[in-house]
Amino acid sequence: MPNLNPGLLIPLLLLGACDRAEDATATARPGTERQRAVEPDVTSTPDRVLQAELSKPPMVPAIAPRDKPARVVVNLEVTEVEREVAPGVRYTLWTFGGEVPGKMIRVRQGDVVELHLMNHPDSKMPHNIDLHAVTGPGGGAEGTFTAPGKQTEIVFRAKNPGVYVYHCATAPVPMHVANGMYGLIIVEPPGGFGWADREYYVMQGELYTTGKYHEQGLQQFDMEKGIDEKPTYVLFNGAEGSLVGDRAIRAKTGETVRIFVGNGGPNLTSSFHVIGEIFDRVWTEGGSKVQENVQTTLIPAGGAAIVEFKVEVPGTYAIVDHSLFRAFNKGAVGQLIVTGPPVPEIYKSTHTDKPYTGTATTIAKAPPAAPPADLGKATYTKVCAACHQPEGQGVPGAFPPLAGSDYLANASSEKLAAHVVHGLQGEIKVNGTPYNGVMPPMGFLSDEEIAAALTFVGTAWGNQHVPVTTADVAKARTK
Ligand code: HEC
Numbered sequence: 478m479p480n481l482n483p484g485l486l487i488p489l490l491l492l493g494a495c496d497r498a499e500d501a502t503a504t505a506r507p508g509t510e511r512q513r514a515v516e517p518d519v520t521s522t523p524d525r526v527l528q529a530e531l532s533k534p535p536m537v538p539a540i541a542p543r544d545k546p547a548r549v550v551v552n553l554e555v556t557e558v559e560r561e562v563a564p565g566v567r568y569t570l571w572t573f574g575g576e577v578p579g580k581m582i583r584v585r586q587g588d589v590v591e592l593h594l595m596n597h598p599d600s601k602m603p604h605n606i607d608l609h610a611v612t613g614p615g616g617g618a619e620g621t622f623t624a625p626g627k628q629t630e631i632v633f634r635a636k637n638p639g640v641y642v643y644h645c646a647t648a649p650v651p652m653h654v655a656n657g658m659y660g661l662i663i664v665e666p667p668g669g670f671g672w673a674d675r676e677y678y679v680m681q682g683e684l685y686t687t688g689k690y691h692e693q694g695l696q697q698f699d700m701e702k703g704i705d706e707k708p709t710y711v712l713f714n715g716a717e718g719s720l721v722g723d724r725a726i727r728a729k730t731g732e733t734v735r736i737f738v739g740n741g742g743p744n745l746t747s748s749f750h751v752i753g754e755i756f757d758r759v760w761t762e763g764g765s766k767v768q769e770n771v772q773t774t775l776i777p778a779g780g781a782a783i784v785e786f787k788v789e790v791p792g793t794y795a796i797v798d799h800s801l802f803r804a805f806n807k808g809a810v811g812q813l814i815v816t817g818p819p820v821p822e823i824y825k826s827t828h829t830d831k832p833y834t835g836t837a838t839t840i841a842k843a844p845p846a847a848p849p850a851d852l853g854k855a856t857y858t859k860v861c862a863a864c865h866q867p868e869g870q871g872v873p874g875a876f877p878p879l880a881g882s883d884y885l886a887n888a889s890s891e892k893l894a895a896h897v898v899h900g901l902q903g904e905i906k907v908n909g910t911p912y913n914g915v916m917p918p919m920g921f922l923s924d925e926e927i928a929a930a931l932t933f934v935g936t937a938w939g940n941q942h943v944p945v946t947t948a949d950v951a952k953a954r955t956k
Pocket residue numbers: 648649856857860861862863864865875876877878879882884885893896897901902903904905907912913914915916917919930931934
């Protein structure tokens with residue numbers, strides 16, 4: 478067949494236009510519409526259906542040279558797993574593919590990506606995926622809201638080349654991201670990024686734990702520290718030491734190293750730096766422009782970059798966030814170990830290699846924000862509706878309804894307040910249907926906000942609960 482690229486693209490653009498016009502009038506979910514519209518193109522190239530090989534960090538999937546787009550099938554499983562995140566410190570991470578950052582996806586510009594998101598039956602929470610490489614509503618999040626034990630599918634065309642963050646976008650979104658739900662997808666430009674001897678995958682992210690830095694044992698997520706943007710840990714690849722010693726990334730002198738660096742955030746911007754190296758080339762912000770001779774590159778939360786450099790002098794190079802307290806006191810250190818003969822014409826020294834040790838830090842608390850006018854409804858809309866839905870109707874199998882809930886009707890005001898302050902988990906029944914999810918503690922809300930939200934919920938949608946008072950909330954806080 479002659480060069481397929483333009484031929485393939487034109488009908489697709491037309492289909493894309495029809496698709497949008499249809500969406501404006503139809504009530505069907507956009508994900509389904511998009512998928513149907515893209516289909517004819519892909520079935521016309523059945524010989525080019527490929528199964529994507531995803532890689533565990535710090536490895537990067539290889540990509541075979543290809544002159545035509547293909548349909549690439551990506552299977553990504555979400556699991557919630559307890560892991561060691563620092564020596565003696567455990568945390569329940571929410572993961573894409575069992576890894577933090579999530580398994581890396583690599584496709585080519587123009588490929589049609591068929592992404593299946595599977596949520597493991599043991600998960601407690603629903604999850605979804607927003608890929609920044611997607612052109613479409615929510616980056617795919619709307620089409621991939623997946624309850625535990627379910628799977629969903631989206632199909633998208635990878636239109637723009639570069640390296641892109643993907644992340645969970647299920648409410649409360651920053652909590653899902655802080656728990657580890659972020660990763661990178663590479664959309665390879667037609668000519669690739671050029672030759673490199675080694676490619677690695679490094680991603681920064683924050684952890685917010687109720688305990689202090691290095692407090693031992695299983696730690697819980699601390700919403701308040703998240704809101705204050707004061708992480709307990711700032712980490713590369715999900716755990717302190719995940720790129721150190723035996724697990725450091727490696728190269729030999731004379732080789733070119735390319736690192737795809739992402740920042741999951743959810744809050745901080747990374748000042749990414751390799752101590753003792755200069756980035757020969759940086760694809761700033763993961764885009765198409767190459768900057769040269771860079772010491773430190775900024776990587777925003779939800780952003781990425783590609784850094785590339787030739788290693789010339791043997792030794793151990795620390796990879797840091799140059800906001801240095803994060804490196805020395807919160808875990809943001811990795812290592813690149815370069816082996817080879819000494820190169821005295823570039824650098825001469827007696828080699829010393831000192832470990833980094835951290836010390837505990839105390840985190841200041843931010844003052845609470847001023848309350849808005851219609852407090853009950855505003856709080857519900859801002860905090861509760863993400864899970865319980867705007868009309869209190871809930872999500873089957875995931876979030877119980879509040880509208881017409883017999884559980885709510887029969888619970889005392891103090892009990893309801895306690896659920897919001899301390900969270901709620903373990904099986905409960907609402908109108909005869911069992912639910913076994915996790916409502917996170919929301920004690921970061923003020924007594925006034927909690928009382929107003931519960932009073933709103935207790936009297937909206939035909940509910941007839943007595944008002945919940947700030948005294949009820951204050952009492953619940955002491956328990
Ligand atoms: C992150 C999602 C999430 C958010 C946000 C959330 N809830 Fe819940 N809520 C749940 C889950 C899950 C359950 C069921 C817990 C279980 O199975 O034990 C629940 C249960 C409840 C119940 C008892 C069950 C029922 O249907 O009557 C009430 C009342 C409730 N939530 C009120 C609220 C209020 C008020 C807010 C806002 C201040 C809120 N929730 C915010 C997830 C959430």
